[in-house]
Amino acid sequence: MKKSASFDAPEVLQDAGFKVTPLRVLLLEVLHDAPKPLPVSVLVRKTKRVGADSATVYRALSAFVEKGIVKCLSLEKDKTSYEYILGKGHVHHVVCDSCGTIESISFCMRNIHASAAAKSKQFKLIKEHSLEFFGTCRKCVRAVR
Numbered sequence: 376m377k378k379s380a381s382f383d384a385p386e387v388l389q390d391a392g393f394k395v396t397p398l399r400v401l402l403l404e405v406l407h408d409a410p411k412p413l414p415v416s417v418l419v420r421k422t423k424r425v426g427a428d429s430a431t432v433y434r435a436l437s438a439f440v441e442k443g444i445v446k447c448l449s450l451e452k453d454k455t456s457y458e459y460i461l462g463k464g465h466v467h468h469v470v471c472d473s474c475g476t477i478e479s480i481s482f483c484m485r486n487i488h489a490s491a492a493a494k495s496k497q498f499k500l501i502k503e504h505s506l507e508f509f510g511t512c513r514k515c516v517r518a519v520r
């Protein structure tokens with residue numbers, strides 16, 4: 376597997392206050408090198424060789440989410456995916472509903488939290504949002520024509 380030269384998983388773990396374990400290092404490397412969010416099933420498969428079961432992988436992932444290292448996404452029905460976000464800009468995703476292709480796009484709406492809060496009756500402060508787009512990718516559009 377190709378490794379990114381500048382990525383130091385143990386350092387990221389230590390900076391976030393984690394103990395460096397083979398699973399955490401491997402998990403972070405896999406997530407960091409992935410060009411798109413990965414479903415839990417894939418992460419469990421890719422970390423099998425360090426002897427982790429899925430419960431341990433889930434626990435490690437939730438801890439990463441809490442520290443803002445990875446983001447948890449629901450891009451497919453009944454499937455949770457994780458994406459490395461530390462040091463990356465704010466992105467949203469577009470998912471092709473025919474072939475499952477996922478693309479990250481640097482796009483958001485201006486003042487999205489203030490606008491949402493203005494529409495809300497019960498909330499004064501909105502801090503985060505999760506917004507995904509679904510459609511048809513270019514390849515699939517061509518295939519049906």
Ligand SMILES: [Zn+2]
Binds near residue numbers: 471472515516
């Ligand atoms: Zn497609």
Ligand SMILES: [Zn+2]
Binds near residue numbers: 465467482483506
């Ligand atoms: Zn956004």
